[in-house]
Amino acid sequence: MYYTMNKIIYLPFQNGSFLKKITLFLFFMSVTLHAQIDKVEPPFWYAGMQNPELQILFYGKDISQYQVTVSNGIKITNVKRTENPNYIFVSIDTKKVAASDFVFTFKNNNNNKETFTHKYSLKKRRENSAQRKSFDSSDMMYLLMPDRFANGNRNNDSENSIKEKYNRELPGGRHGGDIEGIIKNLDYIASLGATTIWTTPLNEDNDATYSYHTYGQSDVYKIDPRFGTNDDYVRLAAEMHKKDMKLVMDYVTNHWGIEHWMMKDLPTKEWINHFDTFTQTNHKRTVIHDINASEIDKKITIDGWFVSTMPDLNLKNPLTLKYLIQNAIWWIEYADLDGFRVDTYNYSDPKGIAKWTKSITDEYPNFNIVGEVWMQSxxxxxxxxxxxxxxxxxxxxxxxxxxxxxxxxxxxxxxxxxxxxxxxxxxxxxxxxxxxxxxxxxxxxMLIFVENHDTNRFNQTYENDIRKYKMAMTLMATVRGIPQLYYGSEIGMAGDKNKGDADIRKDFPGGWEGDKNNAFVKEGRTSGQNDYFNFTSKLFNWRKTKAAVHFGKMTHYIPENNIYVYFRYNTNETIMVLMNNSTESKTVNTNRFKENIKDFKTGKDVISELTFDVTNKITIEPKSVLILELK
Incomplete structure (x- = not known):
């Protein structure tokens, strides 16, 4: 028999027939001729991990026919075979194993003379790797889509092994942005006051169309060659760390792309979730905690596919779950990551995703993971x-x-x-x-934001009224949580989601050779773009030093006349924020806020740098804000 596309096909023979003897001979010959390892995942690992058990996936034709041993006295704790003979999962105990190379030997059960070997490496971890500091509320996160941000290397715009080629003329096509483009513009991002970068996924996505967003991944151990190489990704993290910036990977636990290499030859039917016919998730994640929900609704929510080109991963299967846990940890160690943003977090099996998350935070106690939980309350x-x-x-x-x-x-x-x-x-x-x-x-x-790559652009919603942009950014910069800025908003970029996702994911001007408008530099920006940029930069660079905003307390007051007043404070500083959302100038009597103003006499506005008397009344312009540092 042979295994293909998750089906076992039996070859019928008559007992004692010549055909049977010839076919069996050819079958065993094919094992001898084709015995090889096509994939090993993880490709290497690290010594000194808290969880010492490592599960290694070996993939090759009929590899499950082989017995496995390993050198250096390393203990094999488990060997798992599935109904697919092309996979074998070998678990080893790395607890007392130092960083070193060792050898797996594969010996054919049916032909004792046939063996082959594979060298495997345990590498040394970075110093204090387990205690790495992650992003928190002292940070400002800049979200960018690599394909739409900047093209730093024209040589990787298309790749022979990847189906979709460069076509910047197609709104939903591949436009050529890459890792090199991010590296070349790190100073620009830092100048905004951003300390952290969240990129949408960079792993390979070999879908034939609309692969630029890379959420339908085809190889989760490989950077998409149109973005660069694995080494380029490591270099991105290193260059960011030189500038005291943090790198957050967008991780997808719920699904892969239909072109993922395993979808051609599943390790086991249970690797993904199946129905008799294609079944899409109903998107009603409320059923997970709804005590009145039906079991079928829960099953479709959790096991249904996101779309027909995104197979739903089965986190109830221990092999799948372990694979995803190790893949995530491998990227943290290998690329020296500072955090995860997890796509469609609560679409996965609740128990499975909890185990995935806990396994990572057990290994890295300070590692922050923010989940996309798009709920309505x-x-x-x-x-x-x-x-x-x-x-x-x-x-x-x-x-x-x-x-x-x-x-x-x-x-x-x-x-x-x-x-x-x-x-x-x-x-x-x-x-x-x-x-x-x-x-x-x-x-x-909490990650706070006014837009991201899945929503209408803020400046589209508010028709590029910069007054409203300033109000929104002030809110992001001064309330609790971790503010996230979506690339291009800081220069007034707009986009209408009703026209399709490509309209809210346009190219950043200046990221490509020949762009007439280069918004990465002051001289290349229009006066309007500079108005947006200058405000954003001043606001978030101010925020970088304000512990009262990062970790302080908040007191707010019921809005009156569409004016919202709140305070952020700690034992050392107090910041008063006034937000006038009406269309008229308003005068606010400050006696109402005495419990927070206390004995302070004045407040200096962060943006205008004007000083206001806070002991009596403050006048504030329509659709505007004041951020007052009280003295």
């Missing part, structure tokens, strides 16, 4: 943060340190166009969002 999002009291009711813990604040995003997508500030409109939307902060176990470890 604070209670639903808080359920997914580590040590949630809400989830504890159902004996569940995701172990996920951070979640993305989608309810705040929803509020900011509407609030700045609501001029009247009535009962539930305008600034009240922001106030109400923060009144539910008590639900989160770690409110400061």
């Amino acid at each position: 604070q209670a639903q999002m808080a359920y997914w943060q580590k040590d949630s009291k809400i989830a504890e009711i159902q004996n569940y813990n995701s172990y996920l340190p951070s979640v993305m604040d989608f309810t705040l995003y929803e509020a900011t997508s509407k609030v700045f166009n609501e001029d009247d500030g009535s009962w539930d409109k305008g600034m009240v939307k922001l106030y109400d969002n923060f009144t539910n902060d008590f639900l989160y176990p770690n409110i400061n470890n």
Whole structure:
């Protein structure tokens, strides 16, 4: 028999027939002729890991026919074979093994004379690797899509082994942005006050169309050659660390792409989730914690495919789960990463994704992981943060340190166009969002944003009204959590999601040779772009030094006349933020805020650098903000 596309095909023979004898002879000859290793994953590992058991996947034709031994006295703890003879999973104990090379020997069960070997390496970890510092609320995260940011190396625009070729004329095509383009523009990103970069996935995506976003990965141990090489990715992290910047990988636990190499020859049918016919997820993740939900709804939510080209990974299968855990840890060690953003976090099996997360944070106690949990209420999002009291009711813990604040995003997508500030409109939307902060176990470890690569562009929603942009960025820079800026917003880039995702993922001007507008440099930006850039840069560079904003407390006041006032403070400093969302100038009586103003007399505005008397009244212009450092 042979194995192909997850089906076992039997060759019928008549007992004692000449045909049977010839076919069996050819079968065993084929084993001898084709015995080889095509894939080893992880390709190497590291000595001194907290979890000493390493599961190594060996892939090659009929490799499960072989017995495996290993040199250097290393103990094999488990050998797992599946219904697919082309895979064998070998687990070894690395607890007492120093960084070194050793050899696996494969001996054919059917032909004792046939053997072959494979050298494997345990490498030395970086100093203090396990205690690496991750991103937190003292950081500002810059989100970019590598294919649309900057083309630093024209030589990798297309690649023979990859189906989709360079076509910048096609809005949804490959435009040639790459890792080299990011490296060449790190100073630009840093000049914005950004300390952390989150790139959308960089692993290989060999889909024939629309592969630029790289969420349908075809090899999770390999950087897509159109972005560069694995070494280039390591170099990106190293160059960022020289500038005291942090690199966050976008990791996908829920699905791969249909062109992933394993989809051609699955290790086991249980590697992915199956239905009798194609079944797409219903996207109703509320069923996971809904005590009234039906089992079929839960199954379709968790096991249904995201789209037909993205097979759903089965995290209930121990082999799949272990593979994903090790892949994530391998990238942390290999590329010296500083954090993960996890795509579609709560689409995966809840127990499986919790084990994945805990395995990583057990290995790296300070490592931050932020999950995409796109829910419609604070209670639903808080359920997914580590040590949630809400989830504890159902004996569940995701172990996920951070979640993305989608309810705040929803509020900011509407609030700045609501001029009247009535009962539930305008600034009240922001106030109400923060009144539910008590639900989160770690409110400061939230990723906050007004847009990302999946949403309408903020400047599109608000028709490039820079006053509203300044209000939104001020909010991001001064409330609790980790602010995230989407590339291009800082120069006024807009995009309409109704026209398709490509419109919200346009090329950054100046990232390609011949671009007439080079927004990476002051001289290349238009006056309007510089207005956006200068405000953003001044605001977030100021934030970098403000511990009261990073880790301080917050007191806010019920908005009146569509004016929202709140304070961020610690024992050393107090910052007063006034946000006027009305269309008229307003005068605010400061007596109401005496509990926070206390004995302070003046406040210096961070942006204008003007000084205001805070003992009586403050006048604030329409659709504007004041960020006052109290003295």
